[in-house]
Amino acid sequence: MPVPQYKGKHIVNNLPAGETIRLIGRSSRLSLLQIDIVKQKIQLAFPQLKVEVIARSSRGDALQEIPLHTVEGSDFFTQDIFDALAKAEADIAVHSLKDMSSEHFFGTNKFAVVDRDDTRDVAIFNNDIEEKIRKGETIVIGTCSPRREEMATVFLKKALPQLHKEINIITKPIRGNVETRLKKLSSGEYDATILATAGINRLLRSEEDSILIKKLLAGKKLMLLPLIECVPAPCQGAIVVEANPSNTKAIEVLKGINNEELLANCFAEKKEAIKYGTGCIQKFGVTTLDTKNGKYLYAAGKDAEGTEFVKWDPLPSLDIKNLFSSTDVMKDFFEYVPVAIGASNENIKIKNPVVFLANYKAISGKDKLSLAHKTILASGTRTWFELAKQGYWVTASADALGFEFLLPSLRMPLLGIGILDFVILTHEIAAERWRKKGYSAVSNSKLLSKNNEAIKESIAVADAIFWSSYSQYEFYGHSAKPGVKHLCAGGETAELLKQQGIEPVIFPTIKAFEQWRKSSIRSHSVA
Structure with missing residues (x-):
């Protein structure tokens, strides 16, 4: 099942002036915005064409009070549009690719993917959420997605500020568009709801819609759900267009507006997803993680049989007899010694409104770090959970993929965090490295090597x-023998090793390395 190819990267525009292309899609505000994105791309590539927009309601729009996973069938938001296209009532149909079944996507029509926004989900809470947690009240989250219900609730029990001995979360069905769900949240019917960031971002970019959406988000507390623990639906955030293969005019337009990389990513995600189940009842996600050190297809959750799985593709193929993994002895490398920021370390004050914590140990010392009223970002979920144990509200994490992986999500309209807004809090040596790269960074600790002889001995004999x-x-690297293979996770570690003339074998994350390790080799570690 190869990825569809449009011959010729540079399209010859042979369509005559005055021709009309009819676009059809759903009549919701978000769908109309997506149609407008497609319209603009067509007008840019084919300025001589006229573009007509046809809006239709769908079966999914009509079933406003019923969770769709309880209704037989699929393509609830797209079937009516498919039918109109088949009847030649329009030339090109516009959809959210997440809503389209794999059966249709791998069918006979021609497709192009023209845009993709941030792929994450966001949990949006009413402002009294911390008080409810403190009182031990049950938290009600509005969602109709089995995937979100399965993954997000498990994550949020650990990620919310641990202000009570136990956080109880239940889910309750919620339907409607973004505006409707946010209004239901504000009414107090729910304590939180979970939405795709892509839709909110597109509404916030719209001059017509942004005022209302900003008003509905005002005073709310946000948690950008991590990609690894709360995996998005396949093709989340992607806009797809389709045409009947017999419509040569429409096919020519698809060629001109298709993004080949996005189409390939979405094709791979859909293809991977059908291995685990189909339809809106599924409890897994599939997404593409595009990092500076490589692109990975990541899938995780429960398949149709209820079996948990995690898959990274690709992972390195290595033949190693004697592996030393630092993950076995993390506590034995260093001590974190507090140092002062400024003249006094009694009350560390940071002026920036946003703080990225590279490690939870940055606030584990006896000195009080002033993070009141700050937007807190974490390097990964371990740091997130440790911060939550101390009662902190964490807004987002870098998924242990490196700080710079998170930057595009920080800049999106939903968060609107710029480079001048944040400071990186880490240890002294790392802070200096970040400053050399042009970022604001401070430290309140320094690393003191424990000079562990057992670690040195294990490193010395490792392959x-x-x-x-x-x-x-x-x-500790000086203890390694010549020719040893260096392995690491992506992000800053990989970049710095490369600067030392090392070509490391790179894994996407430490968790991905551990998964590979369990399935591939017998590891060597020190006790």
């Missing part, structure tokens, strides 16, 4: 070494 941080290599 391969997995470093979970560059500082480990800095302090």
Whole structure:
């Protein structure tokens, strides 16, 4: 099942002036905005064409009070549009690709993917959420998605500020468009709801819609759900257009507006998803993680049989006899020694409104870090959970993929965080590195090597070494024998190793390395 190819990257525009292209899609505000994105791309590529827009309601729009996973069938938001296209009532149909079944996507029509926004989900809470947690009240989250219900509730029980001995969460069905769901949230019927960031971003970019959406979001507390623990639906955030293969005019337009990389990513996600189940009852996600060190297809959750799975593709193929992994002895490398920011370390004050914590140990010392009224970002979920235990509200994490992986999501309209808004809080050496890259960074600790002889001895005989941080290599790398293979997760560690002339074997995250390790080799570690 190869990815569809449009011959010729540079399209010859042979369509005559005055021709009309009829676009059809749903009549919801978000769908109309997506149609407008397609219209603009057509007008840019084919300025001589006229574009007509046809809006239709769908079966999914009509079933406003019923969770769709309880209704027999599929393509609830797209079937009516499919039918209109088949009857030649329009030339090109516009859809959210997430709403389209794999059966249709891999069918006979021609497709192009023209745009993709942020793929994450966001949990949106009423402002009194922390008080409700403190009182031990049950938190009601509005969602009709089995995937979100399965993944997000498990995550949020650990990710919300741990202000009570136990956080109880239940889900309750919620239907309607973004505006409707936010209004239901504000009414107090729910404590939170979970939405795709892509739809909110597109509404916030619209001059007509942004005022209302901003008003509905005012005073709300946000948690951008991590991609690894709360995997998005396949093709979430992508806009797809389709045409009947006999409509040569429409096919020519699809060629001109198709984004080949996005189409390939979405094709792979849909293809992977059908291995685990189909329809809106599924409890898994599939997404593409495009990092500076490589692109990965990531799938996780429960398949149609209820079996949990996690899959990274690709992972390195290695033949290693003697592996040393720093993850086995993380506590034995360093001590974190507090240092002062400014003249006094009694009350550390940070002026920036947003703080990225590279490690939870940055606030684990005896000195009080002033994070009141700050937007807090975490390097990964371990740091997130440790911060939550201390009662902090964390807005987002970098998914352990490196701080710069998170930057596009920070800049999106929903968060609107610019480079001047945040500061990176880490240890002294790392803070200096970040400042050299042009970022604001401070430290309230320094690393003191424990000079662990057992670690040095294990490194000296290892054929391969997995470093979970560059500082480990800095302090202990000299013990490695010549020709040893260096392994690491992506992000800053990989970049810094490359600067030392090392070509490391890169895994997307530490968790991905551990998965590979369990399935691939017998590891060597020190007790």
